[in-house]
Amino acid sequence: MTSWDDLYDDAARERIVAEPAKRVPAPVRTPFERDRARVVHSASLRRLAAKTQVLGPQADDFVRNRLTHSLEVAQVARDIAHPLGCHPDLAETAALAHDLGHPPFGHNGEAALDELAGDCGGFEGNAQTLRILTRLEAKSVDADGRSVGLNLTRATLDACTKYPWPRSADRAKYGAYDDDLPVFTWMRSALQDGTPAGRRCLEAQVMDFADDVAYSVHDLEDGVVGGHIDLTHLDHADERAAVWATVRDWYLPGADDDALAAALARVRAVGVWPSTPYDGRRSALAGLKNLTSDLIGVFCGSVHEATRAAYGEGPLARYGADLVVPVATVEEIAVLKGVAAHYVMRSPERLALMERQRQLVHELFAALVASEGSALDATFRADHALAADDSARTRVVLDQIASLTDQSAVTWYARLCR
Structure with missing residues (x-):
């Protein structure tokens, strides 16, 4: 029988800084169990409870925030x-960590910070996650006293890296800032022979697909319960055409109407698709919860079946396989995401709110830069004092804003900008 040591060698279990054996009695844990515990106990994970998923955490007690989304x-x-x-x-640790780098106000806040980060190499939530795990989250230091973040194993960091390449002109998404290339290079230094430089490990692919699955069904559920989505509207051709346009704009540029209509028909055949508008009764909510559960089962089952068909029945790990996601499953997930995007993210009220959020981020950034570090939290104030140049100081200000929750960003803005 294959053991974990066979699948994950010494290089996969190596940490940036070697750690001595524990001096106090403790349960015997694998390196990956210890990694999971470090992420679970991190301040960055706790902050996700007050960060936007799609609807802001203050919008309703029912809706997901970044923490509940990450748990799912x-x-x-x-x-x-x-x-x-x-x-x-x-795989679970990678999923728990996958959104740690998201700033306040979700992807809207991420875009605003990227607009402000021109002189220091941009801002990207996934690159910020690596920075948090390997530098900003306090847990371990190297021989010179510099923070190495949570000091996770190489395999865990690799699994957390959705985009395993640095910033470049031809890629909008990336997994490491130039400032963090040394740790990124260390993380990727033990790739198996013949592994392409930009290939993701299987565990990262699992994390990414799980994120898509949870995003597609749970944002839809939140939109329905919140009164933003009426699934019966999809019975009308003009409504479907508008949703298809959003799917093409946001997710599948080349998808034609027939393929998307077929995908919608398949997901409507799963479980019991609502035939009447959501009315808030327990029976309606139960039906919606059962539908989301059935959809998750169908999506995960299709990927498991396709991956096993490609690689057989042996254990799969690291670079021994790629997750196989059938085209039909990709289309089905994109349709569900497109429904939520069209009726929630593209609503006039949402667009107006997003503009106010971007303005807040820009003005808060300007105030923090003008303070020359004095308005930063103590940890970031120390980073600012040690920064070698304006570019490094800009990065510290971005780190500070990215660490804030939605509400704390509003509070800081009220204190510094009014």
Whole structure:
């Protein structure tokens, strides 16, 4: 029988800084169990409870925030990883960590910070996640006293890296800032022979797919319960055409109407698709919850079946396989995401709110820069004092803003900008 040591060698279990054996009695844990515990106990994970998923955390007690979304992604990732044979704790940790780098106001805040980061190499939520895990989250230091973040294993960091390449002109998404290239290079230094430089490990692919699955069904559920989405509207051709346009703009540029209509028909055949507008009764909510559960099962089952058909029944891990996602599943997920995007993210009220959020981020950034570090939290104030140039100081200000929750960003703005 294949053991974890066979699937994850010494290089996969190596940490940036070697750690001595514990001096106090403690339960015997695998390196990946220890990694998971470090992420679970991190301040960055706790902050996600007050950061926007799609609707702001203050909008309704029911809607997901970034923390509850991450917990759901972790559950889906574990369910995918276990039957494939890759380490479920490793996949779960990657899922728990995948949104740590998101700033206040979700992707809207991310775009605003990127607009302000021209002189220091941009801002990207996934690159910020690596920075948090390897530098900003306090846990371990090297021999010179410099923070190495949570000091996670190489395999865990690799699994957390959705885009395993640095910033470049031809790629909008990336996984490491120039300032963090040394740790990124260390993380990728033990790739198996013949592995392409930009290839993701299987566990990262599991995390990414689990994120798509949770995003597609849960944002839809939140939109329906919040009164933003009426699924019966999809019975009308003009409504479907508008949703298809959003799907093409945001997710699948080349998809034609026939393919998207077929995908919608398939997801409507799963479980019991609502035939009447949501009315808030427990029976309606139960039906919606059962639908989302059935959809998750169908999506994960299709990927498991396709991946096993490609690679057989042995345990799969690291660079021994790629997750196989059928085209039909990609289209089905994109349709569900497109419904939420069209009726929630593109609503006039949402667009007006997003503009106010971007303005807040820009003005807060200007105030923090003008303070020359004095308005920063103590940790970031120390980073600012040690920064070598204006570019490095800009990065510290971005780190500070990215660490804020939605509400704390509003509070800081009220204190510094009014």
